[in-house]
Amino acid sequence: MLGACAAIAAGCGSDDGGGGGSASTRLVVSAAASMKEALTACAPQFDKADDASVKLSFAGSDELAAQIRQGAKVDVYAAANTKLPDQLHTDGRIDTPVKFATNELVLAVRGDSRIDSIDDLTKSGTKLVIGSASVPIGSYTRETLAKLPPDQKKAILANARSNEPDVKGIVGKLAQGAADAGFVYVTDVNATKGKVKAIKLPKQLEPQVTYGAGVVSKAAQPGLAKKFVDGLTQGDCADALHKAGFGPVP
Numbered sequence: 208m209l210g211a212c213a214a215i216a217a218g219c220g221s222d223d224g225g226g227g228g229s230a231s232t233r234l235v236v237s238a239a240a241s242m243k244e245a246l247t248a249c250a251p252q253f254d255k256a257d258d259a260s261v262k263l264s265f266a267g268s269d270e271l272a273a274q275i276r277q278g279a280k281v282d283v284y285a286a287a288n289t290k291l292p293d294q295l296h297t298d299g300r301i302d303t304p305v306k307f308a309t310n311e312l313v314l315a316v317r318g319d320s321r322i323d324s325i326d327d328l329t330k331s332g333t334k335l336v337i338g339s340a341s342v343p344i345g346s347y348t349r350e351t352l353a354k355l356p357p358d359q360k361k362a363i364l365a366n367a368r369s370n371e372p373d374v375k376g377i378v379g380k381l382a383q384g385a386a387d388a389g390f391v392y393v394t395d396v397n398a399t400k401g402k403v404k405a406i407k408l409p410k411q412l413e414p415q416v417t418y419g420a421g422v423v424s425k426a427a428q429p430g431l432a433k434k435f436v437d438g439l440t441q442g443d444c445a446d447a448l449h450k451a452g453f454g455p456v457p
Contacts (some may be wrong), residue, residue: 232259234431235280237271239287239343239418240373241310242448244398246285249447253438259431267342267373275300275423282432285420285439287343287374287392292419304421307439309454311393312347312414313405315381322388324406325355329362336377336386339370344377347414348390354412378403392416394452417456 234253238246243265250261264271268286272295275281284301286292292304316322328335338345352360368386371377377389382402396405420439422432438444440456449455 232257232428232431233262234259234282234428234435235262235264236283236285236435237264237266237274237279237281238283238285238420239268239271240265240375241287241344241392241395242285242418243375245394245447245451245453246444248450249438249444252443253435256443257431257434259428261435265373265375267339269341269343270372280425280427281423282426282428283420283435284423285418285436287416287418288346289417289419290346291343292421296421299424301421301423302433304419305436305440306417306419306456307436307445308418308448309456310416310418310452311407311454312344312351312390312416313393313396313407314388315378315391315396315403315405316388317381317384318401318404320387320404322406325363325408325412326359328366328388329359330366333366334368334385334387335363335366336369336371336380336389337367338374338377338390339372342371342373343416344374344391345370347416350414351390351408351412397452418453 246263250263253261268291272291275284275295289306292301295301296304314325337348352363374391374395377391378395380386381389382399393405396403420436422429422436426432
């Protein structure tokens with residue numbers, strides 16, 4: 208499957224053409240699914256300013272990293288953690304990555320849910336959906352659950368009905384009523400415009416969620432790619448991330 212992904216220009220995942228435009232220079236950006244709303248909003252401004260056409264591809268950060276390892280033609284990689292960009296840099300796949308945003312892990316439930324806290328996830332019959340262990344949202348979730356008493360963690364995981372490949376899969380199950388609760392980023396709750404609500408986790412359970420990005424070593428447009436990465440910390444995309452609920456890097 209990954210070999211097939213690498214054969215296409217922008218890899219697999221959920222694509223969004225960004226500005227699309229008629230510009231001849233195309234910049235391919237592979238980004239974590241949780242950034243979809245923010246980057247889709249800012250891409251047209253980048254198109255206009257740089258006479259370029261941004262091709263956005265969204266999926267789980269681990270899947271996108273695997274595509275780059277398989278040779279997918281990508282210019283920019285933006286992940287929902289710093290671990291994957293650091294690994295790709297160590298392997299010579301991307302230039303030195305930068306930290307550009309933070310996020311907050313929350314417990315998400317439907318608006319009419321009776322679930323009020325993480326303690327309610329142990330109740331029999333509760334349908335919980337989480338991210339797979341290999342994707343950042345799943346890793347952050349397990350980091351949080353590992354801080355709970357072992358019996359409580361075991362009871363919560365026993366109620367997990369599926370392991371989703373990215374955060375949008377979790378939000379989708381909640382919005383459709385296929386799950387009672389799930390661990391997602393607060394920005395993904397914001398993007399539902401009220402379809403699901405966020406329950407803040409106790410401070411001692413919160414993981415540090417930091418996003419990292421870098422220019423892919425074999426980028427076809429390295430100059431534009433660097434400008435796009437720089438824009439994640441200052442510029443239209445940084446503004447779009449802030450508006451979506453992402454926080455600054457300390």
